[in-house]
Amino acid sequence: MPQTPKPKLTILVVVLTAFVTTFTGSALNLSIPDLSQEFHAGAGMVGWLVTGYTLAVAACSVPAGRVADITSLKSVLAIGVGLFTICCIAAVFSISIMMLILIRVVQGIGAAMIFSTNTAVLLKAFPAENHGRVIGYSLAATYAGLSSGPVLGGFLNQHFGWKAIFIVTGVITTAACIAVLRLPGDKNVKNLKTDSCGESHHLLTDTDLHGKTLQQLVRRKSNQQQDPEETLTKPHSLDLTGNLLYLISIVLLMYGLSEIGKGWISPVLAGVGLAVGMFFLRHEYRTEEPAVDIRMFRENIGYGFSNLSALLNYGATFAISYLVSIYLQVVQGFSSQATGLIMIAQPAIMAGLSPVAGKLSDRFSPFKLSSIGMGLCALGTCLFVFLNQGTSLWIVITALIITGFGFALFSSPNTNAVMSCVEETNYGVASSILATMRSIGHTISMVIVTIIVTCCMGDASLAEASPGILIRVIRIAFIIFTGICIAGVFISLKRR
Template identity: 35%
Template sequence: MPDNPSLSNKSEKNLLLTITMLGSFFTPFMGASVNVALPIISKEFTMDAVSMSWITTGFILSAAVFLVPFGKIADIFGRKKIFILGITIFTIASFFCAIAINGEMLIASRLLQGAGSAMVFGTSMAIVISAFQPNERGKIIGMNVSAVYLGLTIAPVLGGMLTETLGWRSLFYLIIPFGIFVVYSLTFIIKSEWAEAADETFDFIGSFFYMISISSLMYGFSHLPGTFTSILTIAGIAGLISFIIYEQKIKFPVLNISLFRKNRVFAFSNLAAFINYAATFAVAFVMSLYLQYAKGMSPKEAGAVLVAQPIVMTLTTLISGRLSDRYNPGILASIGMTIIIAGLIPLIFLNTETSLIYIIISLVILGLGFGLFSSPNTNAVMSSVEKKYLGIASATLGTMRLTGQMFSMGIATLAVHAFIGKEIISKSNIHNFLNSLQIIFITFTILCIVGVFASLARGKQKINY
């Protein structure tokens, strides 16, 4: 089985691109469609606001914990093997989600889904960049990222429609046939494999330290305030510092710290990604709750409003990916984050009387900014490393994305908890909920302002291969 090939067969290239785009499509589709269904799931399983949020945050936590280790494993043992395993686990976990009998089983199944998605997201971008020529990079990245936003685009409408007509469990059943198709195609049709770091050994000790530390940090932060969760958060930070020190002393680290110390573009592009997702991910979650609880919409109606943002993201990403091959991706990404600020500020002033036009315009601006940020930023990261580091670069970027998403959900959950506690959101506490939204969007705006400077600090892009 050949290693490190760029595919020459056009049909295999197209099939591989289709497969990776399906992987890029279904994970965000699942997340966004489940967000729309959360109130109904919460009612069926009698879950409070904090427990309900763990249907989303449990998935993100699991994915973030496994991304870096599986990215390195993929570089060593083969990216296609890990991608296939990830899709298999994701599909099986979707089945368990569909047959969940209580909230605990659903959250546990979402944790398993997260582990599978870590294998997919830690390898998909690295696979297509390895398989295609360098001059096709921006286009391919743009298409894969647009698949992410297409999933986000379709999810609110299709998710809301399926939830109302067939029930929320149908969202998870929908994944299964596509998972089977992907596994079959990669196993029996595409024979190539990509493992540029096959001569290295896997860092088990570093991986263990990393997984424990990132779990403690993210779980602790998402459950603040509280003495125990504060201790977990501090322990997680201390653990990550120890992990960084340890990784610099071994020959084959699970995460090459020199990529951050010596590669300015890699370091600041990842930092910008973390800040961007921390400031934007929970928008869909809290806006779904706002539209259904404050505006009295059904899941289908809320989905029809929320779809405005990912539609614009999808269209913008296709263009921005190609632009990032011609212009400095750092500048494009910085402009994108500045536009995001312009979209977040109006959401600070939401109330029960806010018009739908006002909301949709804000979401469109957010979509434009995020679409302009994401593809160029991804291109900057993946173009800044050698081929042997593509898997870990993809996994690191994915970890920044998921850690940012987890922090975003943590900020949102913490704010909601501060205003309504563990009560179920209702008409009696809706004004407290709206006050929490104001704090959430002010925090997100401040984060994005910091993110613009982080994005600009990366300097001029240098292509490494």
């Protein structure tokens, strides 16, 4: 795979887009009360600023990735960044909550284009032996956005208002727009086809024995079996039916899950979404050029279990910040500002260690490293099970650091493992599936919390709960999250 003439510019584009897509959401969360007051909107309506964005990202990631694989990764990335920038500008001039929600939905579509292409563009810019390292840079920027969002977002909202968040975000994405337009166009290059659908799980044994990267072993096997002059060709079919079924399934499933506990219609919608999803899988399995190659999940153990591991990891860890922040404020009595400074420990560790973990995955088995990371996440969530009213703050910080270290060690190597199992022409869809696993995992994590809260507290909010009941909710939630992480460890190891 030849290296692009502008690898540093590619890293800049990916780092900026990875940072801004996470920063915007985490920063805007602190403006919810002000937005509710300014537009005279209820909590449910304002909540759609988050829900609408999340649904758009989840529903459009795979279609955007498919379009990018068929046409041009750079073009889809450029359109996504441009759309995101335009929405930042439009948000500043919003005159109603409905207008702002619509802008956030469109911005979510732009974010889906970014998520489905920025990792793919990054990997095409560097040789396979450096993939883990550069993936680490991207994830470090993602966690930097998550960690700086509450701090910088709170400052901007308090001193300049919520519009300042969109202004700062727009400036960053404008710089990203200029940078992405300077990237070279996609090229159809001569390369060796990888035997990614059926052999990578056998090659992993060689990875463990000889210290080779998965990409190097796939390439070596290809040398033995393929014509060295064979050219990688782009897929030709958009698979409109498959993409439509996917979009309907994800929207109904995620919306139904996110509204669990608010009436009988939510589980019905989730069930319909699941049923449509079954039709989607059946259609994809029978289609010659599917939007998502379902056969890969069955025939390639490394690819299928790596995506499943990602789903479990996000599902077990996303609600940590939500639960711990409420624990620190309600039980321990810290202010929201102090809580934010304490909570920054986890994403800061993620941002600092992700490049290191990614670089290690270029030298050692990414499957082993991500399994160790999942184990550390299990240890961290297990520590949270023992929280009580007298727990030392240092124990909380230690648990946050352990889960941050575990997630950093899991995420970069696991992403490297997933992308190692697909051909270059499928990078877009592979990236978008990972983004979908993240979105679904986040939703499942909060659904688990919602169900526990409903069973223990009824309609009361966590912020209004007594310390004793809150601790009970936290313990039950983290017992479940620890179990999910332990299951994830076994699934990660199963890839061998």
